[in-house]
Amino acid sequence: MAEIIDVATNIANVTAEIAAAARAAGRDPSEVALLAVSKTMPSERIEPALVAGQRAFGENRVQEAEEKWPPLRERYPDIDLHLIGPLQTNKAKKAVALFDMIETVDRPRLAHALAREMEAAGRRVACLIEVNTGAEPQKAGILPEEADAFIRECVDDLALPVRGLMCIPPAGEEPSPHFALLRQIARRNELPCLSMGMSADYPIAIALGATEVRVGTGVFGRRG
Numbered sequence: 001m002a003e004i005i006d007v008a009t010n011i012a013n014v015t016a017e018i019a020a021a022a023r024a025a026g027r028d029p030s031e032v033a034l035l036a037v038s039k040t041m042p043s044e045r046i047e048p049a050l051v052a053g054q055r056a057f058g059e060n061r062v063q064e065a066e067e068k069w070p071p072l073r074e075r076y077p078d079i080d081l082h083l084i085g086p087l088q089t090n091k092a093k094k095a096v097a098l099f100d101m102i103e104t105v106d107r108p109r110l111a112h113a114l115a116r117e118m119e120a121a122g123r124r125v126a127c128l129i130e131v132n133t134g135a136e137p138q139k140a141g142i143l144p145e146e147a148d149a150f151i152r153e154c155v156d157d158l159a160l161p162v163r164g165l166m167c168i169p170p171a172g173e174e175p176s177p178h179f180a181l182l183r184q185i186a187r188r189n190e191l192p193c194l195s196m197g198m199s200a201d202y203p204i205a206i207a208l209g210a211t212e213v214r215v216g217t218g219v220f221g222r223r224g
């Protein structure tokens, strides 16, 4: 049976759940933004989200974003596009031109490349530092014990506009300790933004301080 996806209804439901989770945690719902993760979704599926008023979207590949978003931006100039996938240093220039936030700054070489390209383009793109909270060998992100020094390098030496932190907890593990660790690192470095929580666990992330939740499946349905 074909899955019938009503993106506008999904967004309304997720937005209501975000608000409920925020209130349950004694927080103002306006403190938590929904990033609609549109990776692999065609423009026809994204369009209803735009019509419903959604403006913040997440993509994980530079090339895919480059193909999909410039035409959509012509009609919706206030789109807020975030990169949430790994970034190769040789694509830093394109990423700076294309995205409004880069959530996956995770190593010194990339941080240097981004600082250089922002300087060259005269465009400052907000950044999040990705932390590999589970210290998984195959996963991107700075290790928790290296995070403070890396944040200082990005902020003090490179003057990158670092707004906060992002993490993807290990699959199949209880995510709470990872969200709590991310919040702790953000607090001691005085960073306001916490991008954490996906379709399966965003209410927990909100209870632990998320300021942005990245929801793909919950908004657009399952990816092909």
Ligand SMILES: *Cc1c(COP(=O)(O)O)cnc(C)c1O
Binding pocket: 037, 039, 060, 084, 085, 168, 198, 199, 200, 214, 215, 216, 217, 218
């Ligand atoms: C795909 C992806 C998401 C969204 O995942 P869902 O489970 O579909 O909500 C969130 N964050 C990152 C980094 C992703 O790659």
